[in-house]
Amino acid sequence: xxxxxxxxxxxxxxxxxxxxxxxxxxxxxxxxxxxxxxxxxxxxxxxxxxxxxxxxxxxxxxxxxxxxxxxxxxxxxxxxxxxxxxxxxxxxxxxxxxxxxxxxxxxxxxxxxxxxxxxxxxxxxxxxxxxxxxxxxxxxxxxxxxxxxxxxxxxxxxxxxxxxxxxxxxxxxxxxxxxxxxxxxxxxxxxxxxxxxxxxxxxxxxxxxxxxxxxxxxxxxxxxxxxxxxxxxxxxxxxxxxxxxxxxxxxxxxxxxxxxxxxxxxxxxxxxxxxxxxxxxxxxxxxxxxxxxxxxxxxxxxxxxxxxxxxxxxxxxxxxxxxxxxxxxxxxxxxxxxxxxxxxxxxxxxxxxxxxxxxxxxxxxxxxxxxxxxxxxxxxxxxxxxxxxxxxxxxxxxxxxxxxxxxxxxxxxxxxxxxxxxxxxxxxxxxxxxxxxxxxxxxxx
Amino acid sequence: xxxxxxxxxxxxxxxxxxxxxxxxxxxxxxxxxxxxxxxxxxxxxxxxxxxxxxxxxxxxxxxxxxxxxxxxxxxxxxxxxxxxxxxxxxxxxxxxxxxxxxxxxxxxxxxxxxxxxxxxxxxxxxxxxxxxxxxxxxxxxxxxxxxxxxxxxxxxxxxxxxxxxxxxxxxxxxxxxxxxxxxxxxxxxxxxxxxxxxxxxxxxxxxxxxxxxxxxxxxxxxxxxxxxxxxxxxxxxxxxxxxxxxxxxxxxxxxxxxxxxxxxxxxxxxxxxxxxxx
Numbered sequence: 035x036x037x038x039x040x041x042x043x044x045x046x047x048x049x050x051x052x053x054x055x056x057x058x059x060x061x062x063x064x065x066x067x068x069x070x071x072x073x074x075x076x077x078x079x080x081x082x083x084x085x086x087x088x089x090x091x092x093x094x095x096x097x098x099x100x101x102x103x104x105x106x107x108x109x110x111x112x113x114x115x116x117x118x119x120x121x122x123x124x125x126x127x128x129x130x131x132x133x134x135x136x137x138x139x140x141x142x143x144x145x146x147x148x149x150x151x152x153x154x155x156x157x158x159x160x161x162x163x164x165x166x167x168x169x170x171x172x173x174x175x176x177x178x179x180x181x182x183x184x185x186x187x188x189x190x191x192x193x194x195x196x197x198x199x200x201x202x203x204x205x206x207x208x209x210x211x212x213x214x215x216x217x218x219x220x221x222x223x224x225x226x227x228x229x230x231x232x233x234x235x236x237x238x239x240x241x242x243x244x245x246x247x248x249x250x251x252x253x254x255x256x257x258x259x260x261x262x263x264x265x266x267x268x269x270x271x272x273x274x275x276x277x278x279x280x281x282x283x284x285x286x287x288x289x290x291x292x293x294x295x296x297x298x299x300x301x302x303x304x305x306x307x308x309x310x311x312x313x314x315x316x317x318x319x320x321x322x323x324x325x326x327x328x329x330x331x332x333x334x335x336x337x338x339x340x341x342x343x344x345x346x347x348x349x350x351x352x353x354x355x356x357x358x359x360x361x362x363x364x365x366x367x368x369x370x371x372x373x374x375x376x377x378x379x380x381x382x383x384x385x386x387x388x389x390x391x392x393x394x395x396x397x398x399x400x401x402x403x404x405x406x407x408x409x410x411x412x413x414x415x416x417x418x419x420x421x422x423x424x425x426x427x428x429x430x431x432x433x434x435x436x437x438x439x440x441x442x443x444x445x446x447x448x449x450x451x452x453x454x455x456x457x458x459x460x461x462x463x464x465x466x467x468x469x470x471x472x473x474x475x476x477x478x479x
Numbered sequence: 480x481x482x483x484x485x486x487x488x489x490x491x492x493x494x495x496x497x498x499x500x501x502x503x504x505x506x507x508x509x510x511x512x513x514x515x516x517x518x519x520x521x522x523x524x525x526x527x528x529x530x531x532x533x534x535x536x537x538x539x540x541x542x543x544x545x546x547x548x549x550x551x552x553x554x555x556x557x558x559x560x561x562x563x564x565x566x567x568x569x570x571x572x573x574x575x576x577x578x579x580x581x582x583x584x585x586x587x588x589x590x591x592x593x594x595x596x597x598x599x600x601x602x603x604x605x606x607x608x609x610x611x612x613x614x615x616x617x618x619x620x621x622x623x624x625x626x627x628x629x630x631x632x633x634x635x636x637x638x639x640x641x642x643x644x645x646x647x648x649x650x651x652x653x654x655x656x657x658x659x660x661x662x663x664x665x666x667x668x669x670x671x672x673x674x675x676x677x678x679x680x681x682x683x684x685x686x687x688x689x690x691x692x693x694x695x696x697x698x699x700x701x702x703x704x705x706x707x708x709x710x711x712x713x714x715x716x717x718x719x720x721x722x723x724x725x726x727x728x729x730x731x732x733x734x735x736x737x738x739x740x741x742x743x744x745x746x747x748x749x750x751x752x753x754x755x756x757x
Contacts (some may be wrong), residue, residue, distance in 0.1 A: 338693070365483075368483060368623075371619075373486060378633070378635070383636045383640070384640070385640040385654070385655050388663070
């Protein structure tokens with residue numbers, strides 16, 4: 035059954051905005067350069083995402099329904115061919131809220147093992163604190179379930195490796211939640227870069243500046259500080275590098291079509307002297323082959339500059355979060371002025387023609403396109419649909435796991451660099467090679 | 480002001496020309512920061528927001544205050560045809576300026592100000608001052624080819640030859656100015672499209688009758704001050720024929736030409752009639 039024949043559930047997003055979003059993928063799938071770096075685009079073209087009959091409903095359990103988990107749950111509930119069968123959280127407030135969101139349509143669990151053992155699932159979505167990602171993922175994969183695991187994959191390199199091994203050995207889907215991989219804005223930018231529009235790209239500069247203590251409220255008198263504010267403590271979090279930097283490390287890997295060779299950096303607690311253990315200021319330099327670099331910084335007491343990834347080429351610049359492109363070449367003069375300049379050069383004394391009313395000129399910057407988040411439909415929704423679609427097709431999307439894996443490794447190597455004050459080299463054991471001609475590879479010496 | 484600026488400085492080294500262009504750009508930036516409605520944090524944008532709630536406001540932006548005083552003088556000089564106010568039930572005649580206290584008072588809140596064309600003229604005048612300070616004798620600065628400073632002369636002549644093109648036949652000039660050390664300002668109810676078409680730009684209203692100007696008209700003014708040129712050209716394009724001469728009579732301008740194009744707009748070649756006002 036085609037999409038248009040299915041009644042969309044709820045009003046979180048309209049079918050119109052979803053169609054408009056997917057139409058971008060139809061356009062993007064015509065680009066061989068986009069397909070080379072994002073082969074999933076071909077799978078996500080509108081005609082591929084037909085909902086089919088109810089027998090191909092995908093049954094999902096969500097583990098970890100805190101802030102991010104809720105956002106994922108709300109989106110999952112709006113995808114007609116996904117049925118959220120179970121929700122799991124060991125924190126009462128989250129547990130109660132999750133059941134309420136599903137209008138008690140899902141079964142509630144406080145222990146993910148019981149959720150898995152209950153069966154009746156095709157896959158799970160994991161949005162727990164970082165340190166819990168690995169064992170839940172491995173257990174689920176070994177139980178025959180497919181897994182969507184939020185970034186940044188796991189707390190330690192060892193855990194990341196365990197997840198990789200389980201994924202490879204079970205052959206089950208493991209998709210890491212990095213939604214820019216599904217963002218048409220980014221795909222358009224990559225397309226233009228590969229067309230040579232900004233020339234040779236040697237540097238990506240990314241930053242994420244916020245002004246907030248990053249704390250979540252803790253019930254007074256409770257001992258839940260480290261549980262609720264897990265992001266602030268080293269046992270459970272690497273802080274800004276895993277929670278924020280991973281997004282743009284992934285982008286840089288994608289832009290360069292490569293993985294870093296080494297990383298150096300500095301992390302400090304400069305402002306929030308509140309007992310936290312993670313840095314509130316980080317600055318990282320990732321070196322890539324052929325001399326290219328990612329410069330990244332993040333801090334949490336000034337939000338003036340916000341969030342951006344600047345892609346710098348010898349012919350132009352792309353600010354991809356703002357969807358702006360800039361040319362290094364000066365803008366050409368207006369026609370009358372151009373004629374004047376040519377006349378002067380040719381030693382011709384001619385009248386300069388003046389046109390009609392003032393006109394709005396072509397600006398130095400050009401928009402790369404419309405904001406691709408159409409209405410409420412967004413790249414996170416797309417990433418979840420991709421997960422569900424690959425479950426229905428029983429196909430692992432080529433290249434997708436490698437993106438999430440390499441990014442997660444790079445983030446933790448960055449943490450090491452900051453902690454030790456040394457340059458940390460990428461070890462070959464962390465490289466997933468290219469498997470087919472459709473997958474772009476990561477090769478470096 | 481949402482308009483492109485071109486700077487032509489013949490005979491200079493690239494370094495010096497680039498440096499001068501940067502200086503001029505910084506001067507224009509100051510004008511923008513005070514007068515551009517395209518910027519939400521400009522002086523005029525802040526003022527427009529304050530006007531919603533209050534009729535009496537202190538202005539700490541000196542350049543903005545000067546521009547308001549200029550606008551007030553221009554309103555009187557053009558008998559109300561030049562009016563930077565719009566919105567609410569306001570016109571600039573109801574504005575009172577208190578220079579001593581740097582205060583503006585309006586009778587009815589809800590008024591909004593748009594410096595639009597005047598901003599370009601003020602910017603050109605600032606740019607001219609930059610060039611003269613730098614000892615530049617010859618140069619041309621064009622804002623969207625509708626506000627043009629012609630300093631000194633063309634390298635091959637004794638003036639800058641600037642011609643008003645026929646809207647549909649750009650090689651035909653309906654009038655040619657030979658300008659030295661002055662600015663040319665053009666206002667028109669016609670707008671050229673990027674496809675070469677020419678249509679009426681029907682947003683200009685007569686402030687007294689409230690009617691849209693329905694003539695295809697272009698007015699060009701030459702004046703030492705581009706700001707005054709802007710005031711006159713904007714007013715003259717709106718003013719009725721009989722009132723135009725009154726407006727130019729005491730104005731500090733050197734030339735003014737009004738050209739009315741006749742034809743349906745669907746014809747390929749409009750005929751035209753020209754009146755030399757000064």
